[in-house]
Amino acid sequence: MKERIxxxxxxxxxxxxxxxxxxxxxxxxxxxRPSGSPFPQATAENGYYxxxxxxxxVWTWEVPLYFFVGGAGGAAAVIxxxxxxxxxxPKLVRDARWVAAAAANLSTPLLIADLGRxxxxxxxxxxxxxxxxxxxxxxxxxxxGGASTATLIAPPVLADITxxxxxxxxxxxxxxxxxxxxxxxxxxxxRHAHLLPAHFGASALASAASTLELMxxxxxxxxxxxxxxxxxxxxxxxxxxxxxEDLASEPLRHGHSGRLIRxxxxxxxxxxxxxxxxxxxxxxxxxxxxxxxxxxxxxxxFAWVAAGKASAKDPRVPLSxxxxxxxxxxxxxxxxxxxxxxxxx
Amino acid sequence: MAITGxxxxxxxxxxxxxxxVACKEWNEVPSDGFVFTALSYDNTAALGHSTWRHVKFxxxxxxxxHGGNSPSHVTWEFSSDVCKHCENAGxxxxxxxxxxxxxxxxxxxxxxxxxxxxGYCVVTCPFGVVDRRPDDGxxxxxxxxxxxxxxxxxPACAKACPTSSILFGDLEQLQQxxxxxxAKLHGEGMTDAKLYDARDTSxxxxxxxxxxxxDERAYNLPPNPEVPTVHLRKAWTSAAVAAGVIAxxxxxxxxxxxxx
Numbered sequence: 001m002k003e004r005i006x007x008x009x010x011x012x013x014x015x016x017x018x019x020x021x022x023x024x025x026x027x028x029x030x031x032x033r034p035s036g037s038p039f040p041q042a043t044a045e046n047g048y049y050x051x052x053x054x055x056x057x058v059w060t061w062e063v064p065l066y067f068f069v070g071g072a073g074g075a076a077a078v079i080x081x082x083x084x085x086x087x088x089x090p091k092l093v094r095d096a097r098w099v100a101a102a103a104a105n106l107s108t109p110l111l112i113a114d115l116g117r118x119x120x121x122x123x124x125x126x127x128x129x130x131x132x133x134x135x136x137x138x139x140x141x142x143x144x145g146g147a148s149t150a151t152l153i154a155p156p157v158l159a160d161i162t163x164x165x166x167x168x169x170x171x172x173x174x175x176x177x178x179x180x181x182x183x184x185x186x187x188x189x190x191r192h193a194h195l196l197p198a199h200f201g202a203s204a205l206a207s208a209a210s211t212l213e214l215m216x217x218x219x220x221x222x223x224x225x226x227x228x229x230x231x232x233x234x235x236x237x238x239x240x241x242x243x244x245e246d247l248a249s250e251p252l253r254h255g256h257s258g259r260l261i262r263x264x265x266x267x268x269x270x271x272x273x274x275x276x277x278x279x280x281x282x283x284x285x286x287x288x289x290x291x292x293x294x295x296x297x298x299x300x301x302f303a304w305v306a307a308g309k310a311s312a313k314d315p316r317v318p319l320s321x322x323x324x325x326x327x328x329x330x331x332x333x334x335x336x337x338x339x340x341x342x343x344x345x
Numbered sequence: 346m347a348i349t350g351x352x353x354x355x356x357x358x359x360x361x362x363x364x365x366v367a368c369k370e371w372n373e374v375p376s377d378g379f380v381f382t383a384l385s386y387d388n389t390a391a392l393g394h395s396t397w398r399h400v401k402f403x404x405x406x407x408x409x410x411h412g413g414n415s416p417s418h419v420t421w422e423f424s425s426d427v428c429k430h431c432e433n434a435g436x437x438x439x440x441x442x443x444x445x446x447x448x449x450x451x452x453x454x455x456x457x458x459x460x461x462x463x464g465y466c467v468v469t470c471p472f473g474v475v476d477r478r479p480d481d482g483x484x485x486x487x488x489x490x491x492x493x494x495x496x497x498x499x500p501a502c503a504k505a506c507p508t509s510s511i512l513f514g515d516l517e518q519l520q521q522x523x524x525x526x527x528a529k530l531h532g533e534g535m536t537d538a539k540l541y542d543a544r545d546t547s548x549x550x551x552x553x554x555x556x557x558x559x560d561e562r563a564y565n566l567p568p569n570p571e572v573p574t575v576h577l578r579k580a581w582t583s584a585a586v587a588a589g590v591i592a593x594x595x596x597x598x599x600x601x602x603x604x605x
Contacts, residue, residue: 042403048565049384054473058464078595086599116462116482123442123461131574134465135441171588182580183573184468193576197584205591221598228594318567
């Protein structure tokens with residue numbers, strides 16, 4: 001605290017305050033406004049004092065990491081099986097099967113770790129519920145884990161059969177996570193429910209092809225696959241940037257999640273696409289592109305979960321949902337970001 | 346057993362929060378700490394894992410007349426919020442363990458001995474009701490006092506309500522009563538009174554209905570809540586198309602490899 005010297009002006013100010021208090025029973029000065037005021041009102045535009053209407057996802061880092069690992073493993077199983085029937089090099093087939101099994105066996109502990117009651121993970125397999133993407137996913141993960149592990153340890157003839165199953169389930173692994181978050185009440189996710197499975201699928205394919213490249217496989221097929229996936233990811237990035245007026249998509253362009261989406265999008269879309277198109281003949285350039293795709297794919301999954309958390313905090317979208325599925329356009333004053341932490345329940 | 350419901354009437358609520366206390370006491374819901382929100386007299390803020398009844402304090406511009414307020418003071422509406430117990434419940438559809446079930450009374454109930462805390466119900470509730478309790482790991486929300494209903498008792502909140510703002514009973518009877526109540530309020534000049542039960546949405550109606558005044562959005566009640574299963578078709582279609590394209594592209598890429 002700074003030491004001050006009383007002056008005529010400061011004392012007159014205090015006298016003035018006392019007179020005002022005596023006269024009115026209160027003093028109308030900015031000093032009486034509590035910090036953070038004026039507070040948002042409960043109105044049709046603000047909702048209930050601008051408080052969140054939805055609950056944010058409780059998922060921590062394990063879930064987006066699983067989206068990445070599980071997707072890459074699933075796509076690797078597809079590549080491994082296709083390479084096998086196309087008669088590609090045995091090393092590629094072996095590597096792809098190894099990636100699939102490793103990813104599957106990493107996915108399960110990640111998913112269990114994120115449960116509130118990890119010991120009860122087997123409850124996921126109590127029932128099968130087609131209308132719950134989480135239930136369908138749990139069965140896909142369990143079956144994929146079995147099939148991909150069996151492919152690695154079974155005798156060759158049997159391994160080819162389990163590899164086929166593993167590839168079919170791998171297609172599910174690569175895409176179902178998009179359904180999982182798309183079919184929710186979180187506006188930014190459900191708004192992209194028709195794109196997320198394809199987005200995650202392309203991301204998974206790119207990371208599987210990139211991983212196999214980095215393991216020393218130099219098939220042009222891998223380069224082509226990575227290029228195709230990067231092309232789709234570039235389209236996805238443009239698609240996100242294009243819908244500027246859409247309130248539900250705001251977390252994809254603003255704040256922490258917006259930054260992550262852009263970094264992840266650049267790393268998995270235009271950057272590897274350009275690298276592979278221009279310098280695709282150089283092994284080193286392809287390696288750089290592979291690293292970019294992997295990092296981009298990983299960041300993209302974290303970005304989408306972060307966007308979901310930001311989206312749940314914004315009551316404007318659920319409040320503006322109209323019966324015909326369209327939204328009332330007018331953006332409403334948003335609750336201030338840096339409000340009292342005590343109020344953010 | 347009859348299908349039961351709640352009718353919560355904000356025009357009768359006096360904001361005493363007896364329902365919040367009764368709910369906490371009967372269900373032994375843990376404390377959620379003391380937080381000063383500075384939002385009217387509401388320091389609970391929202392429903393959650395440790396708040397299954399929540400009285401909203403909707404402050405309005407000074408408005409003489411209803412409620413006996415002077416023209417120089419804000420007007421209040423109080424509304425005791427609760428899990429809506431949807432006809433098409435997003436949480437119930439999404440629960441992968443079968444922990445969330447519909448009871449014989451029509452309520453949506455989380456079985457605490459089955460829930461493994463996957464958190465999927467949290468993001469599939471269009472009303473932001475169910476939440477995972479961090480220190481426990483499982484998801485919690487209003488049980489509709491299933492335990493009490495089994496003994497023919499009404500839920501704790503309804504029993505503790507001193508003004509009959511929270512009515513509990515047969516769902517169909519309550520729906521008729523709600524219509525009568527709205528007509529009566531309109532007749533008395535409260536022309537902005539209306540019933541919120543999300544009947545015309547994909548949620549298909551709620552077992553907890555609310556008589557409110559003015560715009561439902563001021564109560565953080567979504568005008569058109571969507572049960573997330575409406576997004577399943579387009580999401581799985583996208584997944585199927587993507588899976589097909591991935592399979593064919595991979596096949597084509599290796600076929601080209603073989604030829605070259």
